[in-house]
Amino acid sequence: xxxxxxxxxxxxxxxxxxxxxxxxxxxxxxxxxxxxxxxxxxxxxxxxxxxxxxxxxxxxxxxxxxxxxxxxxxxxxxxxxxxxxxxxxxxxxxxxxxxxxxxxxxxxxxxxxxxxxxxxxxxxxxxxxxxxxxxxxxxxxxxxxxxxxxxxxxxxxxxxxxxxxxxxxxxxxxxxxxxxxxxxxxxxxxxxxxxxxxxxxxxxxxxxxxxxxxxxxxxxxxxxxxxxxxxxxxxxxxxxxxxxxxxxxxxxxxxxxxxxxxxxxxxxxx
Amino acid sequence: xxxxxxxxxxxxxxxxxxxxxxxxxxxxxxxxxxxxxxxxxxxxxxxxxxxxxxxxxxxxxxxxxxxxxxxxxxxxxxxxxxxxxxxxxxxxxxxxxxxxxxxxxxxxxxxxxxxxxxxxxxxxxxxxxxxxxxxxxxxxxxxxxxxxxxxxxxxxxxxxxxxxxxxxxxxxxxxxxxxxxxxxxxxxxxxxxxxxxxxxxxxxxxxxxxxxxxxxxxxxxxxxxxxxxxxxxxxxxxxxxxxxxxxxxxxxxxxxxxxxx
Numbered sequence: 001x002x003x004x005x006x007x008x009x010x011x012x013x014x015x016x017x018x019x020x021x022x023x024x025x026x027x028x029x030x031x032x033x034x035x036x037x038x039x040x041x042x043x044x045x046x047x048x049x050x051x052x053x054x055x056x057x058x059x060x061x062x063x064x065x066x067x068x069x070x071x072x073x074x075x076x077x078x079x080x081x082x083x084x085x086x087x088x089x090x091x092x093x094x095x096x097x098x099x100x101x102x103x104x105x106x107x108x109x110x111x112x113x114x115x116x117x118x119x120x121x122x123x124x125x126x127x128x129x130x131x132x133x134x135x136x137x138x139x140x141x142x143x144x145x146x147x148x149x150x151x152x153x154x155x156x157x158x159x160x161x162x163x164x165x166x167x168x169x170x171x172x173x174x175x176x177x178x179x180x181x182x183x184x185x186x187x188x189x190x191x192x193x194x195x196x197x198x199x200x201x202x203x204x205x206x207x208x209x210x211x212x213x214x215x216x217x218x219x220x221x222x223x224x225x226x227x228x229x230x231x232x233x234x235x236x237x238x239x240x241x242x243x244x245x246x247x248x249x250x251x252x253x254x255x256x257x258x259x260x261x262x263x264x265x266x267x268x269x270x
Numbered sequence: 271x272x273x274x275x276x277x278x279x280x281x282x283x284x285x286x287x288x289x290x291x292x293x294x295x296x297x298x299x300x301x302x303x304x305x306x307x308x309x310x311x312x313x314x315x316x317x318x319x320x321x322x323x324x325x326x327x328x329x330x331x332x333x334x335x336x337x338x339x340x341x342x343x344x345x346x347x348x349x350x351x352x353x354x355x356x357x358x359x360x361x362x363x364x365x366x367x368x369x370x371x372x373x374x375x376x377x378x379x380x381x382x383x384x385x386x387x388x389x390x391x392x393x394x395x396x397x398x399x400x401x402x403x404x405x406x407x408x409x410x411x412x413x414x415x416x417x418x419x420x421x422x423x424x425x426x427x428x429x430x431x432x433x434x435x436x437x438x439x440x441x442x443x444x445x446x447x448x449x450x451x452x453x454x455x456x457x458x459x460x461x462x463x464x465x466x467x468x469x470x471x472x473x474x475x476x477x478x479x480x481x482x483x484x485x486x487x488x489x490x491x492x493x494x495x496x497x498x499x500x501x502x503x504x505x506x507x508x509x510x511x512x513x514x515x516x517x518x519x520x521x522x523x524x525x526x527x528x529x530x531x
Contacts, residue, residue: 037390037392037393037394038390039390154403154406154409155406157395158403158406160390160393161389161390161393161395161400161403162387162388162389162390162403163388164358164384164388165403165454167358167375168356168358168375168376168380168382169376169378169406169407169458170375170377171376171406212392215394216394216396217394217396217399218394218395220394221394
């Protein structure tokens with residue numbers, strides 16, 4: 001049994017993937033608690049999907065893919081906010097518009113770049129090809145996100161629970177929402193290598209949805225979400241290591257969903 | 271219970287030697303509010319920026335320590351008055367001063383309780399944490415509140431909620447939640463309570479606790495309470511009646527003295 005765990009650890013690529021999954025899972029699970037509680041799953045999907053045109057565009061322009069991805073994600077968030085501030089457009093249809101426009105632009109640009117195959121890693125994840133430089137980016141992002149969430153904990157909790165009271169106390173809920181969207185964009189961009197642009201939203205939603213079923217306070221929700229993300233992430237990596245046909249991104253998402261299902265079925269509360 | 275204090279007793283009450291129990295937040299039982307708490311001149315406002323005027327040319331004043339009832343039928347603009355005083359909506363015309371300055375967000379001295387609070391459903395939050403949110407008013411950005419637990423305990427006790435402190439907020443009844451929100455307002459250190467139909471969700475037991483809190487705590491704060499039921503206004507010092515889009519003061523107190531009909 002121990003041998004099963006130890007064997008892949010001899011491979012450098014596997015250890016790097018493990019680091020990426022642990023740091024990325026931690027980041028996304030903590031952010032995910034807010035995403036799930038504030039019902040922002042759809043906007044997180046839009047942000048993660050818009051990474052595709054960002055990366056392809058950056059490649060066409062010769063920029064760093066991370067810069068392009070972040071710019072595209074922020075553009076999506078800003079576009080959705082701008083559209084939904086106009087009369088007659090609800091927020092979810094504004095997000096729907098931005099999501100499909102950005103994704104369509106990404107597909108068009110992929111054709112322009114004459115390469116579909118190069119982008120499968122982007123769409124479906126390629127955690128085993130994570131390089132040392134990617135680990136540094138994920139680690140820095142995790143640090144920035146976790147420190148921001150810690151510093152703004154009470155304001156973010158208040159604004160997420162009772163927006164009007166947050167306004168009354170002068171805590172600027174609109175600003176906090178923008179900060180949260182920015183952090184989600186940052187987390188999504190850093191973690192896109194783990195499971196791919198199409199599935200990154202699962203890292204935000206599934207562990208946190210599990211946490212919400214188990215936790216009685218926000219820190220407890222985050223704690224359970226992190227546990228679920230680590231279990232799923234590490235479990236998924238081992239699964240795809242031993243099952244040659246299993247893509248790592250899909251394995252991670254499926255392994256995250258197992259604790260969710262188990263808790264959903266056997267949850268003591270609610 | 272109506273209290274008629276002779277002037278010398280009132281002064282004693284305002285001094286550090288208080289006779290009445292102090293509120294959790296109040297610094298020595300004293301209110302900082304002096305003179306006029308709320309003064310509106312020719313005020314007009316609408317519930318939505320582009321909506322029709324809920325009331326116009328309202329002129330009224332409420333002295334510090336006064337309990338004022340805002341009465342009128344549904345849709346007469348009571349909520350709009352309170353929201354304007356809280357700084358949640360900008361008046362269209364006229365002037366309004368709350369504690370000597372125009373209404374603004376971010377003032378801990380003013381607490382507003384909405385008629386229908388909109389909380390995020392199923393949010394993992396215990397009642398104690400809800401009440402503790404009132405202390406955020408005294409902690410700026412980037413600060414975590416490590417103290418203030420004693421204040422929170424006393425506010426919970428005042429509202430008869432000590433046993434429910436660890437209950438998730440979404441499992442509380444309407445009346446328990448309403449008391450929790452009042453406890454939060456006291457922890458916040460509010461000197462003016464703007465209450466929008468606070469009795470709506472209360473059973474008799476909850477209502478007794480709330481009334482005791484509102485009417486039997488000396489002059490610790492100014493209350494402005496909206497209610498559609500004229501019977502609720504019996505114990506108030508001043509009645510502002512909203513009718514045909516404007517506000518008339520029908521019954522006045524002199525501020526620090528309590529006069530009852």
